[in-house]
Amino acid sequence: MGLEERRRREKENRRAAILRAARKLFFEKGFKPVTVESIAQKAELSKGSIYLYFNSKEEIYTQILLSDIEKFHKGIADLFRTGETASDLLVELAKIYINFFLGDKELFRILMTFMLHTEHMNLPEELNRHVVKTTNKTISVIEKIFQYGVDRGEFPPTMNLRLNRDVIWGLLNGIISLHLFTGFEARREERIRATVEEGIREVIRGLIAPEAGAEGPMKAAAGGRTDR
Amino acid sequence: MGLEERRRREKENRRAAILRAARKLFFEKGFKPVTVESIAQKAELSKGSIYLYFNSKEEIYTQILLSDIEKFHKGIADLFRTGETASDLLVELAKIYINFFLGDKELFRILMTFMLHTEHMNLPEELNRHVVKTTNKTISVIEKIFQYGVDRGEFPPTMNLRLNRDVIWGLLNGIISLHLFTGFEARREERIRATVEEGIREVIRGLIAPEAGAEGPMKAAAGGRTDR
DNA sequence: TCACCAACTGACCATCGGTCAGTTAATGAC
DNA sequence: GTCATTAACTGACCGATGGTCAGTTGGTGA
Structure with a gap:
């Protein structure tokens, strides 16, 4: 049942990808000008998905x-x-x-x-x-x-x-x-x-x-x- | 001819009133939670008027x-x-x-x-x-x-x-x-x-x-x- | 082939900063 | 008293954006 494990790992990867994308954007423009939509794009996800990982x-x-x-x-x-x-x-x-x-x-x-x-x-x-x-x-x-x-x-x-x-x-x-x-x-x-x-x-x-x-x-x- | 002068004074007063209202609100809640609308209300003006005094x-x-x-x-x-x-x-x-x-x-x-x-x-x-x-x-x-x-x-x-x-x-x-x-x-x-x-x-x-x-x-x- | 389900999507909502065409009312000319 | 002028004011409206959720997708195991 390596499935569960793989899922967990992939989820962790996504999370990390979001953080990496967000980091780049925040460091570039500061807080307010960065939209969640832009983070999503950079992480190759939809906005909604972002909220599966962060509140x-x-x-x-x-x-x-x-x-x-x-x-x-x-x-x-x-x-x-x-x-x-x-x-x-x-x-x-x-x-x-x-x-x-x-x-x-x-x-x-x-x-x-x-x-x-x-x-x-x-x-x-x-x-x-x-x-x-x-x-x-x-x-x-x-x-x-x-x-x-x-x-x-x-x-x-x-x-x-x-x-x-x-x-x-x-x-x-x-x-x-x-x-x-x-x-x-x-x-x-x-x-x-x-x-x-x-x-x-x-x-x-x-x-x-x-x-x-x-x-x-x-x-x-x-x-x-x-x-x- | 005191008209111009009076207008100027009244305008200054309004400005001060807005600042007073905003001060109270910002000190109460911080920046983001204070809406321009709420400042306007407290200063007894409409939102639009606020922007006659501040950008x-x-x-x-x-x-x-x-x-x-x-x-x-x-x-x-x-x-x-x-x-x-x-x-x-x-x-x-x-x-x-x-x-x-x-x-x-x-x-x-x-x-x-x-x-x-x-x-x-x-x-x-x-x-x-x-x-x-x-x-x-x-x-x-x-x-x-x-x-x-x-x-x-x-x-x-x-x-x-x-x-x-x-x-x-x-x-x-x-x-x-x-x-x-x-x-x-x-x-x-x-x-x-x-x-x-x-x-x-x-x-x-x-x-x-x-x-x-x-x-x-x-x-x-x-x-x-x-x-x- | 199908039922299941976690992951994902994007249309949608509410809120809010900011704009602007239109209203109000004080003033002064006649 | 009437009217034109104009500064001050208004609030409906717009666009952007954070956040939500009903519905879709695709991999999996039966």
């Missing part, structure tokens, strides 16, 4: 993001093998990230758009959770590097891992967003890389450097003490 | 952003009067920014959406330029603060103003984006504020700290202390 245009968009994030995650699997310092690992990660999400520049847009509009996208709850989980897994790599840095005595053991993870991630994605907006096409990636690298190195130096004087987080932290 | 739904959306950015800009006009350190000014600016753009949390979304999708929005070229210019004006406030810090000897005169401006802006907006995505509603703003403040202080410390050798033993102090 909405938004879901296709999200699935593309999902599989790309997973690809990225695989790509950084061997990051720790190199035996570099944690600082260099952070910069290295950032560079890979920039290459990956800006290689197809629309991909970064998809990522941010999703992050900003998750709620309005009304996707099936499960898919939503899946993307959030996958994204978090990626973000947590930053935290792992910090932990690694603490372990090898590079960073102070008292550092706040979560907070610094958020700072690095924010810095990285914020700088990319800014440059997509203002930067001219030419040499954009180069500038992003330089800015991100220097930003990360500054944060790290600041993390290591002694806190100057009485000012600083102390003042604010005093009021914001909020143990759960 | 597209996107343009309305953008105008809201524009007028809000300008409001923000006025709000920080007196930032320099306080005589604080440049570091504190940066943190202060960030806090005002967070309050402002998260007070109506949709506003931040509008800002980022615009930055990410400027090109696909096909607005009149002039409006586009206007928003870019206004946004840049806001971003450049960060640079001014850095300059102020250099002038008063707080930061090294060799520092790269533009780069650090981009780092701070990126950090600020990236952290906000991240928290809108993952953070639970409760205590979100508080967390954002804490993370941003510490991030900024780290960058500043890193900016001041000697670049020193590859890795420096630390342990002396803890940036981003764990307050959980």
